[in-house]
Amino acid sequence: MIYTGHGERTFEHDLSPIASPTYPVPGSGDQPPIIPRSTGAAARQAAAYACSSITGYDLVEPQRPCSGWLRGDSESGIGIALSSSTETFVQEGEIDSDVEIHGGFGREETKIVKVDFISRLPVELAIHVLSELDAATLATASLVSKHWAHVVENQHVWRESFLREKTTTYATGALVKPGSGLGVPDILPDNDWKEIYRVKEELDQHWRxxxxxxxxxxxxxxxxxxxxxxxxxxxxxxxxxxxxxxxxxxxxxxxxxxxxxxxxxxxxxxxxxxxxxxxxxxxxxxxxPVLGPDGxxxxxxxxxxxxxxxxxxxxxxxxxxxxxxxxxxxxxxxxxxxxxxxxxxxxxxxxxxxxxxxxxxxxxxxxxxxxxxxxxxxxxxxxxxxxxxxxxxxxxxxxxxxxxxxxxxxxxxxxxxxxxxxxxxxxxxxxxxxxxxxxxxxxxxxxxxxxxxxxxxxxxxxxxxxxxxxxxxxxxxxxxxxxxxxxxxxxxxxxxxxxxxxxxxxxxxxxxxxxxxxxxxxxxxxxxxxxxxxxxxxxxxxxxxxxxxxxxxxxxxxxxxxxxxxxxxxxxxxxxxxxxxxxxxxxxxx
Missing domain, CATH: 2.130.10.10 (YVTN repeat-like/Quinoprotein amine dehydrogenase)
Structure with a gap:
């Protein structure tokens, strides 16, 4: 994987010179996945329209599955226990004490559970999501939980945030190139990007x-x-x-x-x-003025x-x-x-x-x-x-x-x-x-x-x-x-x-x-x-x-x-x- 210096990543072999992969490329270790630019937006819009068109109609109450072996598959969602429309849709072991009641399906109410989606994502996806935040939001995100704090500390998160927030310019026609002597350091594996971000923030404050x-x-x-x-x-x-x-x-x-x-x-x-x-x-x-011994x-x-x-x-x-x-x-x-x-x-x-x-x-x-x-x-x-x-x-x-x-x-x-x-x-x-x-x-x-x-x-x-x-x-x-x-x-x-x-x-x-x-x-x-x-x-x-x-x-x-x-x-x-x-x-x- 090559970092181009403008917030983009390309692959040297399989995907080059295609600008965007056809299918998502899985992440590896701390590297986030590459998401295709064309990700089915039209299909999503059609689905959203279909959902909106049936609003107000009574829904058939889903049947409760009875097979015990269906429980526990958290990735596929098979383990979600379905209840009547007045009960909460909760995966076993994920009940949150802070439950909100909102208008639900049909004429009845459905309880919506707050789910920690970051902890449920693969680590490379969690890193990719949080790297879209700025420094102030990252600081807040790190207080949500120990898991969030651990993800926020990843250097990739801070590198992407720094390169997005601190390389824009007033009138150069391009982002600041790393390693060009303009306040954006070279992209090196041992860089502490969180500290680099802090230093740049403090320097900007000194200018102000x-x-x-x-x-x-x-x-x-x-x-x-x-x-x-x-x-x-x-x-x-x-x-x-x-x-x-x-x-x-x-x-x-x-x-x-x-x-x-x-x-x-x-x-x-x-x-x-x-x-x-x-x-x-x-x-x-x-x-x-500093006075000497003679005043x-x-x-x-x-x-x-x-x-x-x-x-x-x-x-x-x-x-x-x-x-x-x-x-x-x-x-x-x-x-x-x-x-x-x-x-x-x-x-x-x-x-x-x-x-x-x-x-x-x-x-x-x-x-x-x-x-x-x-x-x-x-x-x-x-x-x-x-x-x-x-x-x-x-x-x-x-x-x-x-x-x-x-x-x-x-x-x-x-x-x-x-x-x-x-x-x-x-x-x-x-x-x-x-x-x-x-x-x-x-x-x-x-x-x-x-x-x-x-x-x-x-x-x-x-x-x-x-x-x-x-x-x-x-x-x-x-x-x-x-x-x-x-x-x-x-x-x-x-x-x-x-x-x-x-x-x-x-x-x-x-x-x-x-x-x-x-x-x-x-x-x-x-x-x-x-x-x-x-x-x-x-x-x-x-x-x-x-x-x-x-x-x-x-x-x-x-x-x-x-x-x-x-x-x-x-x-x-x-x-x-x-x-x-x-x-x-x-x-x-x-």
């Missing part, structure tokens, strides 16, 4: 209450323009011309990539303070000091790192030097090629398995072949700097200082829709995962949500007191995270436009980038520090929601052992 533990990561020496993160790491790009890779579990900085004049000539000051302590560390601020608020605690590896490849950026994106294979960065660089993550972030065509700073980029899309201060958008680095198209139509781009399938959304949001077809290179309504220049735009919605914001301090299909503005939120610099759409939860020059980070409900959370002044100046996942918000700004707001830090067993394999971290460990050989090949200084 805004209960997050803050941590600052220090190490950069100038503004941090861009970042991306997953369950294991954060990658940041800065005005100090470096790219840094951080371990999100330990808060250690693992790698610094930069030009030789920064990494080689300033290597000591890049790693150590004047007192000899490592400059890369985590700062744990107190949520409320003054104590300084924030510094912890998790680290000394990263240094990499100075011959192929590097000569100016600020303004934008970046990565997946499991590559990292792409864009810079004020008007170029992009593609790095091979699987080979210790070895630079592979430079993308060069823009005539001014590359302000944003996006890529998928086929294309890399970049936008620039030169008011153009370029489409590149991911595998070869060949430029395929240059899109023109904006009248100002193109500040943001994002891809969904063969569609690009862009926004510009010309007040406009545009939708482009990658195949034709044509603008297919324009969204008008903002009164000032735009700084950021985001697609929902399924391509249904677009969020945009900028200097008019307003966030607008657009229907990508009709061009209609479906929602408008007065968001901040200054320019909205960053937007991030979480298409799973429906949360929209915004960051502003007013130094605030806010969380909104995409569907209603309702403000959910506000984190004011956690940055001392402009917020330049803010992103989120199922557990954290990570942001950066004009000051050289990264803010991590962890909603799961205080939750026991929160790591149970994570993907089991730490592919990227393992990969990093392997390449660290061979970094010297790569350094010689790429001209890297360590």
């Amino acid at each position: 209450e805004g209960k997050a533990k803050p941590v600052y990561l220090l190490g950069h020496t100038d503004s941090i323009y861009c970042l991306q993160f997953d369950e294991n790491k954060i990658i940041t790009g800065s005005r100090d011309r470096t790219i840094r890779v951080w371990d999100l579990k330990t808060f250690a900085c693992k790698l610094v990539i930069g030009p030789p004049e920064v990494v080689k000539d300033l290597s000591f000051s890049l790693l150590y303070a004047e007192d000899g302590s490592p400059v890369h560390c985590a700062v744990l601020p107190d949520l409320e 003054h608020p104590r300084s924030p605690r510094r912890a998790h000091h680290s000394v990263p590896s240094l990499q100075a490849p011959a192929l590097h950026h000569n100016a600020s790192i303004l934008c970046l994106q990565y997946d499991k294979e590559i990292l792409v960065t864009g810079s004020s030097d008007a170029t992009c660089i593609v790095y091979d993550i699987t080979q210790n972030y070895r630079p592979v090629r430079r993308l060069k065509h823009h005539s001014a700073a590359v302000l944003d980029l996006s890529f998928d398995e086929k294309h890399i899309v970049t936008c620039s201060k030169d008011i153009s958008i370029c489409v590149w072949d991911r595998q070869t680095g060949t430029m395929l198209k240059q899109l023109r139509g904006h009248a100002g700097p193109v500040n943001a781009v994002q891809m969904r399938g063969n569609t690009i959304v862009s926004c510009s200082g010309d007040f406009r949001v545009k939708l482009w077809n990658i195949d034709t290179g044509k603008c297919i829709r324009e969204f008008l309504g903002h009164s000032k220049g735009l700084a950021c735009s985001q697609f929902s995962e399924d391509g249904r919605y677009i969020a945009s914001a900028g200097n008019d301090k307003v966030i607008r949500i657009w229907d990508a299909n009709t061009g209609e503005c479906v929602r408008e939120m007065k968001a901040h007191d200054n320019l909205v610099r960053s937007l991030h759409v979480d298409s799973i939860s429906g949360r929209l995270v915004s960051g502003s020059y007013d130094s605030d980070i806010k969380v909104w409900d995409m569907e209603t436009g309702t403000p959910l959370l506000d984190f004011p002044k956690w940055h001392s100046s402009w917020v330049l980038s803010a992103k989120s996942d199922y557990r954290r918000i990570v942001s950066s700004g004009q000051e050289p520090k990264i803010l991590v707001l962890d909603f799961g830090a205080e939750i026991k067993n929160v790591e149970m929601l994570e993907t089991a394999a730490r592919h990227e971290v393992e990969c990093m460990g392997k390449v660290q052992r061979t970094r010297r050989s790569h350094a010689r090949e790429a001209g890297t200084v360590w």
